[in-house]
Amino acid sequence: MKCALFEGIEGEALEEMLRCLGAKRVAMERGQTVFAQGGAARQFGVVLSGAVQVRQTDYFGNQTILAQMGEGEIFGEAFVLAGMERYPVEVACQARGEALLLGAEPLRAACPRACASHARLTQNMIAVLAGKNVRLMTKARILSRRTTREKLLAYFSQLARETGSRRLRLPFSRQELADYLCVDRSAMTVELMRLRDEGVVRVEGREVALGAPEGEEGG
Amino acid sequence: MKCALFEGIEGEALEEMLRCLGAKRVAMERGQTVFAQGGAARQFGVVLSGAVQVRQTDYFGNQTILAQMGEGEIFGEAFVLAGMERYPVEVACQARGEALLLGAEPLRAACPRACASHARLTQNMIAVLAGKNVRLMTKARILSRRTTREKLLAYFSQLARETGSRRLRLPFSRQELADYLCVDRSAMTVELMRLRDEGVVRVEGREVALGAPEGEEGG
DNA sequence: AGATAGCTGTTGGATTTACAACAAAAAGGA
């Protein structure tokens, strides 16, 4: 099993840990509900194979896909660990496979048995939650921009910061980028072309270079 | 000290915990930088009094206010705990007061001294991170909607879910609500009036009631 | 009461976006 949550925990210690968490291995068929929206929030999950989707239906019946998790990723942990009584979302199988369902109690209260790897597990969970936090903050910050232009520039700035360079490579196709920025694809392309024409960015497929108004290109 | 991070830790145990975290108490004057953007991410903080703002300056020099933290709230923890080398944001004092600066090592690795309340601290941190996670997810979900109308309805749905009722009370003034939804205030008011005229919602000041097309008002 | 300041709803014009439909280019398979 390859999963950030259990990093550094192997063999017998892992088995013990899984017992402590009350792990249950379940098979998932496409379309099957893993956690129901409004259901009692008692467990979180790890995708062993296949994929799950996190969705939400609002008061008016509109359904939104919030995220998709693949192998090794965990889902539902935030709700359980935040002490929420019910899941505000639905988790459903998107591609058939297996998942591990885990109870969160050992992460919320002192483990009475003090399993050997317990400390490591909580540290891993902290790292996972902190990482998700950073990514969510980044996304919220980008979506806070009002215009497509500003969203593009905010996103490029973000990638440039991560890369540590003015040059960056988009991890998305145009359609995926538009979905990530929550804007219309064609309108986004128009804006992207405008930014190019104005010399704000240089674009070539997925390669983007920022600024360079002073001609420091050769660097 | 009133702070979710140290809930259940008091007296001598708290003192010991603070020593273990290398706590430093610092006075802050308005405008003073607590953590510098791009600076080495080694510590996180707790606001003891006053307030701090989290800001970010992007590649093009545009500054954005991301959040404001008041008494008892913690800041910067996500970056340190996610193992980032540098702060991607700046934290600055917004209202004079005091803060506690803490090292994160005891939360990232096994505490060699195994302080008594260590387990409790990590549990608290997990709860804090999970709670922030849920709130960030909520915000990202709302901002994912493209139109002002959809943002309003998504936000109302969210509040209705939290309240468990069709009736809800906005925690914001109109301007604050517009800022939260990242839209123009006047355009938002127009859309809000339209929703009212269409009978989708009933609005009266900060009081909002959803739907009720079947006249279940009296319930 | 009177003055001041803040909040809210309204309006009109300029800008921006969504949406749909299409053509060119690129990628992949037979």
Added chain:
DNA sequence: TCCTTTTTGTTGTAAATCCAACAGCTATCT
């Protein structure tokens, strides 16, 4: 190579948003 599918850029129109300015209302203070 040919054909199919996907991706990307373009265009035009309708709709939504931003922006600025203004009027009515409320709360607060003197």
